[in-house]
Amino acid sequence: MTVVVKIGGARAVEPKGALADVAALVAEGTDVVVVHGGSTAVDDALERMGIEPEYVETPSGVVGRFTDVETMDVFKMAMAGRVNTDLVTGLQNEGCDAVGLSGVDGGLLTGPRKSAVRVLEDGKKKIRRGDHSGSIQSVNGDLLETLLDGGYTPVASPPMLADDGVAVNTDADRASAAVAAELDATLVSLTDVAGVYRDPDDPSTVINDVDTPDAYEELKSAAEGFMGRKVMAATEALEGGAARVVIADANAESPIRSALDGGGTHITSGAIE
Numbered sequence: 001m002t003v004v005v006k007i008g009g010a011r012a013v014e015p016k017g018a019l020a021d022v023a024a025l026v027a028e029g030t031d032v033v034v035v036h037g038g039s040t041a042v043d044d045a046l047e048r049m050g051i052e053p054e055y056v057e058t059p060s061g062v063v064g065r066f067t068d069v070e071t072m073d074v075f076k077m078a079m080a081g082r083v084n085t086d087l088v089t090g091l092q093n094e095g096c097d098a099v100g101l102s103g104v105d106g107g108l109l110t111g112p113r114k115s116a117v118r119v120l121e122d123g124k125k126k127i128r129r130g131d132h133s134g135s136i137q138s139v140n141g142d143l144l145e146t147l148l149d150g151g152y153t154p155v156a157s158p159p160m161l162a163d164d165g166v167a168v169n170t171d172a173d174r175a176s177a178a179v180a181a182e183l184d185a186t187l188v189s190l191t192d193v194a195g196v197y198r199d200p201d202d203p204s205t206v207i208n209d210v211d212t213p214d215a216y217e218e219l220k221s222a223a224e225g226f227m228g229r230k231v232m233a234a235t236e237a238l239e240g241g242a243a244r245v246v247i248a249d250a251n252a253e254s255p256i257r258s259a260l261d262g263g264g265t266h267i268t269s270g271a272i273e
Helices: 016-025 039-048 069-093 141-148 174-181 215-224 225-240 255-260
Strands: 002-007 032-036 055-057 064-067 098-103 108-110 116-121 124-129 153-164 186-191 244-250 265-267
Touching: 002 016, 002 174, 002 215, 002 255, 016 032, 016 069, 016 255, 032 069, 032 141, 032 174, 039 069, 064 225, 069 098, 069 153, 141 153, 141 174, 153 174, 174 186, 174 225, 186 225, 215 225, 215 255, 215 265, 225 244, 225 265, 244 255
Parallel strands: 002 032, 002 186, 032 153, 098 153, 108 153, 186 244
Antiparallel strands: 055 064, 116 124, 244 265
């Protein structure tokens, strides 16, 4: 079995438990690929430099970072120089041989660059230009398989390599989905909540199983803000061939194994047929 673990970059996510779980799974013979975000680290770095982080909402309600040239420089520094190195160090300390990668390394994540993005501002749809982001079209699965076959655990993150040869931002949730689809893997997306809630303010309303189209429609209706992006990524992973997707709590005890054993929100291919 291959498991792709997405470790979220929210401030409330503490990765230590997830890293210990990755090491335990690898020791048991499971192939694991880690994909991570870094929104908090990027925001903190921007603020230290006196730059205000900017998030925009798409007409479909998905919230994401607007990445201009200046932000892109800070993004590369924070993701590779801090977050990726910290996660690789943590895995090494758990006895797991890890290799840090960006989506640019070996052409791991490639695709077209967006010339503009559609956003919703004050209830009106607008076009914003100058965004340095792209859509993943291809994943270098051979590179990941080579590392896994050699006993290494890949730890990957944006940026990706755009088709014009420039490193650009891409969403880490969708990056993890693309990797899971390429490897026909189970995707465990760890975040700062216990799953998708029917009532966003009530953790007791977590949606456990999403395996029919009706359940999927309920899931989409319940997912708001950043969770909408995770549900979109889950859909892309399953459509691409991933075995299943679990959205679960990064701070739970043994968070990955807990998710694989039934914790969190489980989405299977029957939901999107």
